[in-house]
Amino acid sequence: MAWFMLLLAGLFEMFxxxxxxxxxxxxxxxxxxxxxxxxxxxxxxxxxxMKTLPMGTAYAIWTGIGASGGAIFGMILYGEAKDWLRILFISMIISSAIGLKLIA
Incomplete structure (x- = not known):
């Protein structure tokens, strides 16, 4: 349930x-x-x-969801740059969040 709460936190952050x-x-x-x-x-x-998850893990994943989601929304909704390097680094943020989930 804590991971679901963290996902919701990230989605609200993107919003x-x-x-x-x-x-x-x-x-x-x-x-x-x-x-x-x-x-x-x-x-x-x-x-x-954070009642269940370690602070460092929760914060890193929360900021990763917010940062990558905000950048993706910017590209989709506001016509921000969509060059391959930007997409690569956003993918790296998402991959890092997934990695933290797998080891936590």
Whole structure:
């Protein structure tokens, strides 16, 4: 269950980061509300996962999901660069998170 909570924390983190970008493009109260919901959910589920998982593992995977997911969302939703080096390094972040899951 802790790994599921950590995955949810990462997904909320991706959502929160996306809402920061949305707020920069469209300054509205709705964007801020969604941003707060995203990060509140992220921290809530991260803290729940850390009841069982080691802090270092949980934090590394949470930031990896948020960073890689934010970059992928940026490429899909906001037309950010999609060059092969960027995709390679995002893949390395995801591979590292999977590796941590396998050894924890």
């Amino acid at each position: 929160g980061v996306t809402m920061i970008n949305k707020y920069h493009h469209e300054k509205s109260v709705f964007s801020i509300i969604l941003l707060v919901i995203g990060f509140a959910g992220s921290f809530l589920f991260l803290s729940l996962s």
